[in-house]
Amino acid sequence: MNYWLMKSEPDEVSVDDALAAPDATVPWTGVRNYQARNFMRDAMRVGDGVLFYHSSCAEPGVVGVARVASTAYPDPTQFDRKSPYHDPASKPEAPRWLLVDVQVLKKTRNLTLPEMREDPALEDLLVLKKGNRLSITPVEPRHWKHILKKLGA
DNA sequence: GCCAACGTTGGC
DNA sequence: GCCAACGTTGGC
Numbered sequence: 001m002n003y004w005l006m007k008s009e010p011d012e013v014s015v016d017d018a019l020a021a022p023d024a025t026v027p028w029t030g031v032r033n034y035q036a037r038n039f040m041r042d043a044m045r046v047g048d049g050v051l052f053y054h055s056s057c058a059e060p061g062v063v064g065v066a067r068v069a070s071t072a073y074p075d076p077t078q079f080d081r082k083s084p085y086h087d088p089a090s091k092p093e094a095p096r097w098l099l100v101d102v103q104v105l106k107k108t109r110n111l112t113l114p115e116m117r118e119d120p121a122l123e124d125l126l127v128l129k130k131g132n133r134l135s136i137t138p139v140e141p142r143h144w145k146h147i148l149k150k151l152g153a
Numbered sequence: 154g155c156c157a158a159c160g161t162t163g164g165c
Numbered sequence: 166g167c168c169a170a171c172g173t174t175g176g177c
Contacts, residue, residue, distance in 0.1 A: 007175090032173095033160075056175050113176080131158045133174050155177085162171080 002048045003139040004039070004068070005127050006102065007055040015052050015064040018104045025069050025103040029077045030085045032097060036136040040072045040100050049144055050102055053127070054110070055135075061112035065153050070101035108151040121146050 006028065008014070018026045031037055045068065052064035074095035077085035090096035116122050126137040139147075 009175095035160095060176070133159055135174085157176095158174085160171105160173080162169100164169095165167085 002043060002045065003051075003141065003144040004044065004048060005051040005053050005062070005125075005137050005139050006066075007053045007127075007135040009056045010054045011057070014054065015104060015107050018052070018064075018066070018102070019107060023069075023103060024105075025101050027075075028099045028102050029075050031075070031099060031135060032085065032087070033135060036134055037098055039136050039138065040098050043138070044068050044072065044100055046071060049139075051139060051144075051147060052102075052104060059110055059112055061110040061115070062108070062147060062151070063110050064104050064108055065106045065148065065151070066102050066104045068100050069103040072098040072100050075099040106153055108153050111147065111151055116147075119146075119150075 012030075013026055018024060028040075031040065048068040050066040050068060051062045052066045054060055054063050075085070075097040077083040078087040078090045078095065078097045079092055080086055085097075087096060116125065117128055122128060122143060125139070125143050126132060126134070
C-alpha cells in the first residue's frame with residue numbers, strides 16, 4: 001500500500017464536488033506531466049491512500065482523505081478538442097495521458113500549507129519542497145500517519 | 154498580478 | 166546532446 005498527495009484546483013474539482021459525485025468518485029483528469037503520469041501508471045494500486053489537496057486557491061492545504069479507486073486508464077479529455085486538456089499530439093491508438101479514479105473517503109478540516117510548513121515532522125514532505133510543481137507526489141508512511149493524526153482522520 | 158522554479162520545445 | 170526561449174504552476 002502506497003500513499004499519495006494529489007492536487008486539485010477547487011475551482012475545477014473541489015473535495016465537495018468529489019463528495020457530491022456518484023460513489024464520491026471522480027476521474028482525475030488533466031494530468032499533463034510525465035512524472036505524475038508515471039506514478040499513476042507504474043506505482044499506484046487500487047486502495048492506495050490519497051491526501052486530497054486544494055491548490056491555486058485562497059487557502060491551499062489538505063482537505064480530505066481519499067483512495068485510489070481504479071488502475072490507470074486513458075484520460076478522455078486528451079482527445080476532446082473542446083477541452084483545455086486536449087492534446088492534439090496524442091492518438092487514440094497510443095494514448096499519452098492516463099488518469100485514475102479517486103474516491104473521497106472523508107472530508108477533513110483544511111490542514112493548510114503554512115500549518116504544514118511549521119511542523120518539523122513534515123519537513124521532508126515532498127509537496128513542501130521548494131519549487132515543487134508536481135501535481136501528484138508520493139507520501140511516506142510516517143508522513144501519512146502524522147497528517148491523518150493531525151486531521152483526526 | 155507578480156515572479157521563482159521548473160518542464161518542454163526546437164534550433165543547431 | 167546542448168541550451169535558450171518559452172509556457173506553466175502555484176504561492177503570495
